Amino acid sequence: MYEQTETTHHGPAKGLMRWILTTNHKDIGTLYLVFSLIMFFIGGTMAFVIRAELFQPGLQLIRPEFFNQMTTMHGLIMVFGAVMPAFVGLANWQVPLMIGAPDMALPRLNNWSFWILPFAFLMLISTLFMDGGAPDFGWTFYAPLSTTYAPPSVTFFIFAIHMMGISSIMGAINIIVTIFNMRTPGMRLMLMPLFVWTWLITAFLLIAVMPVLAAVVTMMLMDIHFGTSFFNAAGGGDPVLFQHVFWFFAHPEVYIMVLPAFGVVSQIIPTFARKPLFGYHSMVYATSAIAILSFVVWAHHMFAVGLPLGGELFFMYSTMLIAVPTGVKVFNWISTMFKGSMTFETPMLFAIAFIVLFTIGGLSGLMLAIAPADFQYQDTYFVVAHFHYVLVPGSVFGIIAAVYFWLPKWCGRMYNEAMGQLHFWLSIIGVNLTFFPMHFVGLAGMPRRIPDYALQFADFNMVTSIGAFLFGTTQLLFVYNVIKTIRSGKTAPQKPWDGAEGLEWTVPSPAPYHTFTSPPAFTGKE
Amino acid sequence: MKLSFKPSSPSGLIAIVVVMFGFGFMLVPLYSIFCEVTGLNGKTSGQYLGPVATDVVDNGRTVKVQFVANRNANLPWQFAPEYEQVELALGERKQTFFQVTNTYNTPVVSQAVPSVSPAAAAPHLHKIECFCFNQQALQAKEAKNLSLIFFIDSDLPSEINKLTLSYTLFDITDSSTTTTK
Numbered sequence: 001m002y003e004q005t006e007t008t009h010h011g012p013a014k015g016l017m018r019w020i021l022t023t024n025h026k027d028i029g030t031l032y033l034v035f036s037l038i039m040f041f042i043g044g045t046m047a048f049v050i051r052a053e054l055f056q057p058g059l060q061l062i063r064p065e066f067f068n069q070m071t072t073m074h075g076l077i078m079v080f081g082a083v084m085p086a087f088v089g090l091a092n093w094q095v096p097l098m099i100g101a102p103d104m105a106l107p108r109l110n111n112w113s114f115w116i117l118p119f120a121f122l123m124l125i126s127t128l129f130m131d132g133g134a135p136d137f138g139w140t141f142y143a144p145l146s147t148t149y150a151p152p153s154v155t156f157f158i159f160a161i162h163m164m165g166i167s168s169i170m171g172a173i174n175i176i177v178t179i180f181n182m183r184t185p186g187m188r189l190m191l192m193p194l195f196v197w198t199w200l201i202t203a204f205l206l207i208a209v210m211p212v213l214a215a216v217v218t219m220m221l222m223d224i225h226f227g228t229s230f231f232n233a234a235g236g237g238d239p240v241l242f243q244h245v246f247w248f249f250a251h252p253e254v255y256i257m258v259l260p261a262f263g264v265v266s267q268i269i270p271t272f273a274r275k276p277l278f279g280y281h282s283m284v285y286a287t288s289a290i291a292i293l294s295f296v297v298w299a300h301h302m303f304a305v306g307l308p309l310g311g312e313l314f315f316m317y318s319t320m321l322i323a324v325p326t327g328v329k330v331f332n333w334i335s336t337m338f339k340g341s342m343t344f345e346t347p348m349l350f351a352i353a354f355i356v357l358f359t360i361g362g363l364s365g366l367m368l369a370i371a372p373a374d375f376q377y378q379d380t381y382f383v384v385a386h387f388h389y390v391l392v393p394g395s396v397f398g399i400i401a402a403v404y405f406w407l408p409k410w411c412g413r414m415y416n417e418a419m420g421q422l423h424f425w426l427s428i429i430g431v432n433l434t435f436f437p438m439h440f441v442g443l444a445g446m447p448r449r450i451p452d453y454a455l456q457f458a459d460f461n462m463v464t465s466i467g468a469f470l471f472g473t474t475q476l477l478f479v480y481n482v483i484k485t486i487r488s489g490k491t492a493p494q495k496p497w498d499g500a501e502g503l504e505w506t507v508p509s510p511a512p513y514h515t516f517t518s519p520p521a522f523t524g525k526e
Numbered sequence: 527m528k529l530s531f532k533p534s535s536p537s538g539l540i541a542i543v544v545v546m547f548g549f550g551f552m553l554v555p556l557y558s559i560f561c562e563v564t565g566l567n568g569k570t571s572g573q574y575l576g577p578v579a580t581d582v583v584d585n586g587r588t589v590k591v592q593f594v595a596n597r598n599a600n601l602p603w604q605f606a607p608e609y610e611q612v613e614l615a616l617g618e619r620k621q622t623f624f625q626v627t628n629t630y631n632t633p634v635v636s637q638a639v640p641s642v643s644p645a646a647a648a649p650h651l652h653k654i655e656c657f658c659f660n661q662q663a664l665q666a667k668e669a670k671n672l673s674l675i676f677f678i679d680s681d682l683p684s685e686i687n688k689l690t691l692s693y694t695l696f697d698i699t700d701s702s703t704t705t706t707k
Binding site: 106169172173176177180181204207208209210211212213214215216219230233234235236238241244245248249306308 | 533534535536539540542543544546547548549550551553554557564598637639645646694696697698
């Protein structure tokens with residue numbers, strides 16, 4: 001063993017190379033978060049184009065082919081570019097701080113898993129400028145739309161998916177290894193903060209299903225270029241097989257996008273209610289139950305493909321069963337607030353909005369789970385309303401809440417509370433104005449992914465578009481607030497929140513470049 | 527260095543990733559077997575090689591079989607069943623023909639893909655000989671009578687008294703090396 005000459009308390013390297021070569025979990029967390037914010041605005045711009053076209057019936061602004069490219073790219077970028085990297089960024093920043101580890105277990109892998117992403121998305125976005133245009137088959141890329149009838153750019157789409165899959169898998173491996181091996185002495189698994197628990201379960205979901213996504217796009221690639229017939233009926237394949245394999249990935253994927261938000265809310269609610277989390281153990285078991293059930297419900301996305309009655313019943317009941325552990329979680333959050341000494345700072349407002357609006361999304365999910373009724377809802381705006389309620393005020397509000405909650409720790413400065421509250425109220429008005437009317441037009445039969453609609457849907461669509469413009473522009477306020485905080489916010493104390501518990505609040509604000517170089521004392525109680 | 531395959535080590539986790547990638551591909555044969563065993567998706571089994579009773583007529587119960595002939599991607603060919611509907615007793619062996627005409631000026635290879643509805647009837651329909659077992663090569667402007675010999679076994683659920691056997695004809699001239707059942 002040779003002598004270490006360098007002091008362990010050096011700061012970050014200077015210049016641009018700091019960000020390219022960094023193996024520091026805080027730097028990489030920042031990179032992930034900034035990247036996801038940029039993607040959020042690119043995907044948001046596409047939503048803007050969609051809503052502008054749908055502002056009035058008829059075709060005004062864009063051609064239908066381009067509209068299809070916009071819906072497809074909006075979905076892909078928001079799912080793989082905005083929500084997933086944001087949660088990996090939060091995990092990079094917070095998991096080591098919350099378990100008392102000096103860094104992630106595999107720092108070089110960490111650097112690599114981030115730096116794949118910009119190239120993957122550069123490739124994906126570049127398809128917009130190719131002959132034949134970007135992928136236009138919907139984010140679910142059902143065969144044969146994505147094979148036989150796909151634009152030539154589909155090959156770039158497949159490679160982009162492969163790259164972001166590899167990135168996610170490496171990120172997940174890193175998080176699991178860190179959580180299992182680098183907790184401070186005394187922090188047993190059942191004493192871990194809930195954000196760490198939900199991320200551990202999410203990471204296992206990721207390594208279980210991202211390879212299946214890789215497999216399904218590989219099969220597409222082979223069908224397109226190598227003459228196989230996985231999804232081609234003429235050669236003995238089956239397009240419905242595509243849907244089965246895809247949803248075997250994509251149903252757990254929706255929990256990948258929401259479980260870390262459950263974790264964030266489970267950190268924030270006890271802090272601002274000044275009470276310990278109600279039912280910690282049941283929270284852990286409920287999260288695990290949701291993760292396990294997510295593997296056996298995939299065909300509820302396919303009720304209309306002609307499943308046998310037994311299959312419809314099985315997938316209907318197993319889907320409804322997920323409402324039980326989810327209900328346990330909602331009950332526990334509300335019980336945590338019950339008789340708490342609550343204050344309503346911005347993170348708490350977003351967390352409470354998460355609970356209320358995610359529950360609305362969950363209830364419309366239960367409606368969709370009813371197989372006989374689903375034949376009516378299939379491919380209408382009701383589905384769009386449902387998954388936007390669980391993803392926008394669900395996942396996205398969870399991410400925003402987390403940023404407001406931990407920003408004082410990250411940059412040592414306090415955000416502007418008044419501006420944060422304004423951001424919250426404009427966001428919540430915008431979100432509901434955008435997505436609530438979609439329930440009505442969906443139930444009345446307006447199909448999704450179509451650039452034009454019947455005249456009776458005009459009023460609700462105009463309301464939706466106005467809400468979308470409000471919600472989108474409001475997020476600029478968030479960016480302004482974050483930048484202003486980093487540059488000139490008031491100095492934040494080590495523990496900016498009165499009721500905050502956990503190891504991350506035992507380090508100074510801003511968190512030094514290297515923390516917990518020796519394991520901290522942990523006095524967690526059960 | 528000894529590799530550990532615990533799910534808390536990188537190598538163990540990579541092993542899970544590799545297994546799940548393989549599992550994604552395994553879903554293809556699993557799906558196929560599942561559909562064949564259960565007859566879901568209207569998938570019929572391959573050539574029937576078991577014993578065929580010569581004159582079994584099962585207590586007079588008869589069943590109607592409708593034939594549907596489709597052309598994929600609106601191929602400008604003629605493809606039609608000889609009879610649109612036949613009635614037969616359970617266990618009775620029946621031969622019928624489908625007429626196909628290649629209207630192109632070039633030779634083509636085609637493949638017919640079968641499907642049975644209702645799906646519950648699929649495991650009970652047995653094909654002794656079928657043009658769908660092989661690719662059918664047609665010369666330019668050639669017309670052909672394609673033969674089908676089948677029977678329906680007596681285990682057909684009693685609530686089914688009519689079933690549809692559909693064939694969709696695909697032009698596979700470009701990739702005419704694959705085979706299907």
